[in-house]
Amino acid sequence: WHDRQQVNGEATLAHIEHWLEKEGWLANFDRVAAGSTDTEGRRGREFSDSEIYKYLEAVAWEIGRVGDSVRSAELETRFRAVVDRVAAAQDADGYLNTRFGHAGQQPRWSELEWGHELYCLGHLFQAAVARERTAPGADDGLLGIARRAADLIVDAFGADGIQSFCGHPEVEVGLAELGRVTGDRSYLELSALFVERRGHQTLKDIEFGRAYFQDDIPVRDATVLRGHAVRANYLAAGAVDIAVENSDAGLVDALKKQWQRTVDRRTYVTGGQGSHHQDEAFGEDWELPSDRAYSETCAGIASIMFSWRLLLEGNDARYADLIERTLFNVVATSPSAAGTAFFYANTLHQRTPGEAGSPDEISPRALSSVRAPWFEVSCCPPNVARTFASLAAYVATVDGSGLQLHQFAPATINTVLGDGRRVAVEVETDYPRSGRVVVRVVEAPADEMSLSLRVPSWAAGATLLVGGSSREVAPGYATETRVFSAGDVIELNLPMRARFTRPDSRIDAIRGSVAVERGPEVFALESSGMEGLGSNEEEFSRIEIDDRVQPAETGRVGEADAGARLTVSLRVVPESTEGWPYAPELRAAEDASEDADEDAATFTAELLPYHSWGNRGTSTMRIWLPTVGA
Amino acid sequence: WHDRQQVNGEATLAHIEHWLEKEGWLANFDRVAAGSTDTEGRRGREFSDSEIYKYLEAVAWEIGRVGDSVRSAELETRFRAVVDRVAAAQDADGYLNTRFGHAGQQPRWSELEWGHELYCLGHLFQAAVARERTAPGADDGLLGIARRAADLIVDAFGADGIQSFCGHPEVEVGLAELGRVTGDRSYLELSALFVERRGHQTLKDIEFGRAYFQDDIPVRDATVLRGHAVRANYLAAGAVDIAVENSDAGLVDALKKQWQRTVDRRTYVTGGQGSHHQDEAFGEDWELPSDRAYSETCAGIASIMFSWRLLLEGNDARYADLIERTLFNVVATSPSAAGTAFFYANTLHQRTPGEAGSPDEISPRALSSVRAPWFEVSCCPPNVARTFASLAAYVATVDGSGLQLHQFAPATINTVLGDGRRVAVEVETDYPRSGRVVVRVVEAPADEMSLSLRVPSWAAGATLLVGGSSREVAPGYATETRVFSAGDVIELNLPMRARFTRPDSRIDAIRGSVAVERGPEVFALESSGMEGLGSNEEEFSRIEIDDRVQPAETGRVGEADAGARLTVSLRVVPESTEGWPYAPELRAAEDASEDADEDAATFTAELLPYHSWGNRGTSTMRIWLPTVGA
Incomplete structure (x- = not known):
């Protein structure tokens, strides 16, 4: 993963910024700032603002990732320049969108089914949260932009506001994260309202039916993910956040069941989700054709977001298993080795060679069977970038009793357990080349703690070597609980036979x-x-x-x-x-x-x-x- | 088939007329006649005129089919009433379309990719031809309407005219038929121009690529049908007509090869064609999923049109085989037993029961897994109706040496051989209940002639019983050549074991x-x-x-x-x-x-x-x- 992160940080981020400029999607903010808001002059689709926010999120994570101060300063400069352009386009009351709500444009919130206004803000909130996580208290103004926009929609869509929601879920998860980072409960409350309002046939019916945007069945009554696969997973991710915040065991349980049936019956062996090209949607149970697999890159990323939140909720290895499978076989599949071309869809069976496109040409369609540099709908490249840049976040978790290692990569982990005790470990591995994962304790509390290493579901026969003695460990977590000292080593050996x-x-x-x-x-x-x-x-x-x-x-x-x-x-x-x-x-x-x-x-x-x-x-x-x- | 034709003539035609009125698609003609041509007030999609023409074609065939004079007179009245309303909407120079070309509308021929203006005229021409076939010289004015429109497009799109063509093929086959019926070569020439112009990337590129409307490769260079399955087959049908008219052996050969590879690699066991929902298109070779089979009803009908023209060209049983397969398993599948609800798509695998719709409600989508009374795009119901009403035309052909029986149904055939000799036979059969087909000669020329009966490709072991002696006949045609007398009987026995x-x-x-x-x-x-x-x-x-x-x-x-x-x-x-x-x-x-x-x-x-x-x-x-x- 290290090489992938390097390529992402150097080639991919620059590539994305280049295309955001080239296509005029960044310039849309400048136009609004200058008062030129006519729809004709605007470029890109109605959701293009979100790509800038995803790019900002990726850069924020990347700044946190790189140790190199020269590189970090360079990223910081680019980051701030973009934030300034976004800031200039924000209305006095906090409204922020380059496609709606200004002279010569459709009014605010006038097209919730397809307008993506709240969707874009959700990505803005996630960018601000990433920034606050990697550069707390930075004076660039992004968090303020996000809060002003969030405050506006709390007013507009709160309990007494517009009784509707966005056709494309995302603001739910963005608001939940923003609420956690800022401590502002009103964001969490609005997110909960959006989750609960959905599923009562509020949005207009469309050709694909209301299941397309999950307005067919309330979240807590659904039994499986359905409709547009990215929307379904973004919504589920936000719903887990809300359920956890509100200690809503019924909602957590419903979401776990949806996850399980979706994984059992609607997921490709790659972890990919979404069988249909037509509506970018899940098929029915067992409808998983290889040769027209859509398996959108963004749906894989969205699925990781959903799984990750369930993992945080319950530390069940199956969520980490699916994250690993999806990272290796969907997210890692999308970008080219050079990091400057991307699969939008990830078919499992290519019958005829695709036509190689030009590295300078925008791809009109996701149908393309070769990686393309950019798309008219270009959600995938910045989504891949923010995921690679934030990979470290998926490696380990802690609770009161110890540390859990979910993904295997060379790492140094310095952290604090849930009860305040300090712990530091180093992970050495060349996984997946070999199945050997060595965890060396660098710092440990004086009393007992647990170190848990995930044993993937496919790894029957795995062994754990501790203090010279080896024992077989079953899929799930291999846990060693005792008093650790600096220098102690635990070695997990996973069977890597094909x-x-x-x-x-x-x-x-x-x-x-x-x-x-x-x-x-x-x-x-x-x-x-x-x-x-x-x-x-x-x-x-x-x-x-x-x-x-x-x-x-x-x-x-x-x-x-x-x-x-x-x-x-x-x-x-x-x-x-x-x-x-x-x-x-x-x-x-x-x-x-x-x-x-x-x-x-x-x-x-x-x-x-x-x-x-x-x-x-x-x-x-x-x-x-x-x-x-x- | 007789029962199906009865249901079609009685229930289906009335059902279609009811919906054409209810949805205002017929009233669109009245609006144009009255000078109310604003786009907002018009109802239906841009190609809704074509449904009226297909309905007229169906009624024309039905008038020819029914012997009953009361029923026939009633149909005649309805037919003329609709023709009068169409006539009133025709412009002085022959232009006829309710969606384009008038005050408050887009100009004529301004949107060839999606406008369907020529497509609609193609169906008008086919309606006029059907009328001329079943009621030659009728004074209803339909042929005149068609000719005035055809003359207009000969001017507009001829050798010196607009160097383009319609995104949806159909006018090609309509012009070819109209040219044959009227003897006007200019129609055939324009049809040939349309066929030859296609495939040179003249139309604008679209999301699905130019293969969608067959503007990717010239007809004579293509090796297989591709893109939108109805468009591909309509175009191929028109191209066969043109190739035959122009004795263009190269074009015939190319079309035969395309037919063969399409049947070998891109056709469902039902005869259905078109794997994709998204673009209603053929998949790649071998891409034939059962559970998302699109297999549009109209594509089946279009495939029969293509096969029929190749059968006429060369009397090869494989074309008649596919026609039979498609009639029994696609066209016959679409309508309900009552003839008032239709499948638009014909899946081969239904995983979950569909939701029953209302008999009064228009179906917004072809996705529906139950038959629906009408669709926003309602090409299929009138297409089924014209096909059932004209089924008799597919039963037999003649040439200079004799009569060929391609489809098996109770029939009385009175005809003239290619060389002018009279022949009449009666066919008795309850096929496909049993495989026994009895052909009784009613009138025969004094000298030798041939009677050929198709032996379907699945019918290995079929026997022909002639004058008390039985012989095994191979798939293809079983031909008996000799001097026949009235009362002679030939009996074909097809093995019907499952x-x-x-x-x-x-x-x-x-x-x-x-x-x-x-x-x-x-x-x-x-x-x-x-x-x-x-x-x-x-x-x-x-x-x-x-x-x-x-x-x-x-x-x-x-x-x-x-x-x-x-x-x-x-x-x-x-x-x-x-x-x-x-x-x-x-x-x-x-x-x-x-x-x-x-x-x-x-x-x-x-x-x-x-x-x-x-x-x-x-x-x-x-x-x-x-x-x-x-």
């Missing part, structure tokens, strides 16, 4: 197929790395895997490849006669595998981590591989 | 599954007909079929059920533990079928013809059934 993964029979789209995983990484077969058999599109469509032969690790081949290679045994199904593809006995059930062995030669090919696909030119790709004879 | 159908391994979405077919009908499992095991949604999702047990015919149970019942052997997979649905060894490959036999009791259930599903309340349904242990 494994075949089989789908539940109800997921029709991938019946008779296997995926290959190793540790937290899902692997993929990509045509651009293949030579000879299977490398062309026609043959690629006829590949089967012999799952009697276990995948073998062939070693890493350098940084550029960003991960391991696994060798598997494949064959190309002999070309069947062209013609109507549904035949009475296209293959007789009994003879299929015998015929197969006779007709088709098996060969070996390398799989690579899914997150690194598409970095070697356009290609076909698939995660799920049909098994021989299935 | 059969399992297996998909090509490249169609990932249905790997490890079988469909059940009988004759031309695809069968489906529907929850609403099941009792006990498998009838609830959760169990339905875990059904597998034991394909070692052949489906058994259980007899017909009355007209209301519209077809046979087949009994198959099913089991419900025991409920697996809930949780993450991708596990290392969710089922061990070796043990799966043994476990299955132990744990799950098999039971029998009835399948019904797919086209009759959804007529017994909301339900879950699937065509492709996973096989035990797959």
